[in-house]
Amino acid sequence: MRLEQLQAFLAVAETGSFQKAAQRCGVTQSAISRQIQALEADLGAPLFHRTAQAKLTISGDLLLPRAKKICQEWQNATQDVAQLVAGKQPELCVAAIHSICSHHLPPILQQFCRDYPDVQLRVTALGSDRSLKVLKDGLVDLAIVMNNRFLTMSPEMVVQVLYEEPIKVLVAAGHPLAAYAAIPWSELTQYHQVVFKDGYGMQRIVQEQFERRGATLKAALELNTPDAFRGIVRQGELVALLPESALVDAYTDPTLAVRPIESGYVGVDTEPLTDPPLTRQVVMVTTRDRLQIPPIQHFFSLVIDHLAQAATVLPLASVGRDG
Numbered sequence: 001m002r003l004e005q006l007q008a009f010l011a012v013a014e015t016g017s018f019q020k021a022a023q024r025c026g027v028t029q030s031a032i033s034r035q036i037q038a039l040e041a042d043l044g045a046p047l048f049h050r051t052a053q054a055k056l057t058i059s060g061d062l063l064l065p066r067a068k069k070i071c072q073e074w075q076n077a078t079q080d081v082a083q084l085v086a087g088k089q090p091e092l093c094v095a096a097i098h099s100i101c102s103h104h105l106p107p108i109l110q111q112f113c114r115d116y117p118d119v120q121l122r123v124t125a126l127g128s129d130r131s132l133k134v135l136k137d138g139l140v141d142l143a144i145v146m147n148n149r150f151l152t153m154s155p156e157m158v159v160q161v162l163y164e165e166p167i168k169v170l171v172a173a174g175h176p177l178a179a180y181a182a183i184p185w186s187e188l189t190q191y192h193q194v195v196f197k198d199g200y201g202m203q204r205i206v207q208e209q210f211e212r213r214g215a216t217l218k219a220a221l222e223l224n225t226p227d228a229f230r231g232i233v234r235q236g237e238l239v240a241l242l243p244e245s246a247l248v249d250a251y252t253d254p255t256l257a258v259r260p261i262e263s264g265y266v267g268v269d270t271e272p273l274t275d276p277p278l279t280r281q282v283v284m285v286t287t288r289d290r291l292q293i294p295p296i297q298h299f300f301s302l303v304i305d306h307l308a309q310a311a312t313v314l315p316l317a318s319v320g321r322d323g
Contacts, residue, residue, distance in 0.1 A: 001042050002072055006067045008035035009047060014062055085293070087179050091120040095131035096144040097200075098225050099245035100282070105144075108302045112295075119295050121227055127200035127224065135285060139297050144303065146201030146243075147281040158291055160284040162307050165244040167205065167278040169230060169259045172236040178257040185261065192220040194232050194240040200224065205280060206241050230256060243280050296307070306310045 004209040011021035022029040034035055036147065040047050047060035056064065092112075096105060109121055125135070126169050128145035132152065135143040137300065145164070152159050169175045169188060177187060180264055189210065195217070196203040203222075223229055226246040241261075250256045263277050284303055290296050 001036075001039065003071070005035045005039040005042075006034050006071055007064065009039055009060075010071060011297050012036060012048060012054050012069055013056055013060065015218075018054060050117045060211070072169045079277050082276040089119060089293060089295055091122055092116075092142075092299060093122045093124070094142050094144070094299070095140045097128055097282075099243060099248075100144045102226065103245060103248055104303075104306065108306050111125070111302055112299055114300060116295050124203065127197065129199045129201065132285065135287075139289050139302055141293075142284060142286045142299065144282065144284045146205075147283045148204075151189055152283070152285055156285050156287045156289070158242070158288055160298060160304065162282045162284055162303070164279050164281045166260065167202075167243050167280055168243050168247060169261060170233050170240045170247060170250055171259065172234055173255050173257050174236060175239065175257070177239060177259065180259055180262075182260045182262040184236055185209075185215075188239070188261065189215040189218075191239045192218040192237065192296045194221045194223055194229055194238045197222045197224045202241070202243065205278075209241075209278065228250045241278075245282075287321065 008021060011024045015021050015024060016030050018036075019029050021031045025032065036047065043063070043128075044056050045059035047063060048054045049057060053080060053122055093319065094105075105123065109123065112119075112121060122140075124134075124140070128143075128148060131143040131145045133139070134140050134153075138164065147159070147161075157164065169177065169183050177183050177191065180187070195206055195207070207217055215319070221232060225234065226242070226249070229240050229242060230250055230253065232238055235252075247258050250258050261278055284300065286296065286300065291300060
């Protein structure tokens, strides 16, 4: 059964004539006849009495309201898709890590609302892994996250590198580690840590760094927002490894201190191991089909433009598209 057959059926039912139905559909009368015959063959029942005026049989009466509904749904669907392609989508959904939501998104959201006042923005702060999952599930249009190549390797994904930022240590101003200009790993691993919850890319980075050194991560507490980290660390005992963008407010807080991690070499099983500066890469991810939609494409460009202008605050990596 094809849509054209249902449309031919409706045209004959509404005009009462195969000839008039052909004129309405812009085809020949024989084409209409063939479509009705094929539909009747599929259903195994006649749909019209072939008299001077085409009248519905009992089977035709039964099919009529359903055929109208199917054709109307198809018309609605084609209109919705046409509006989407034309940039008239009702909303745009974004998932992003908390530091992005706090410091980078506000001016971008404001500009987008001016450019697309009829598109409702929905922004959700989530961990990187969770953000990528809801993107894959079609629940959001873009995700701004810490890069995880294992979750973005699908060919339909478009990954845009935004910036790479250092990871530093947040401690209370009076904490013993605050006395260091750069904190050695040998000292850092001695203290209990505040870490991100499971599903956050930062938790994975911290765990890997401790395992790399054969050290045990003494995770005393799990949190998920920069504000919560500052509040707990301020109490004086616990320390946290956080990315630069999550430390913006900490630099101006006299009760807190931010210190880099000492680079150099560490020994693992007597083998020297290069210990480069600890960083994380932040990326924007969407799918190829979504990037063809004008509002999504515009939001994508706004993020890139804004972060290029913010390069003096957070050094940018190359802004070429990956994937």
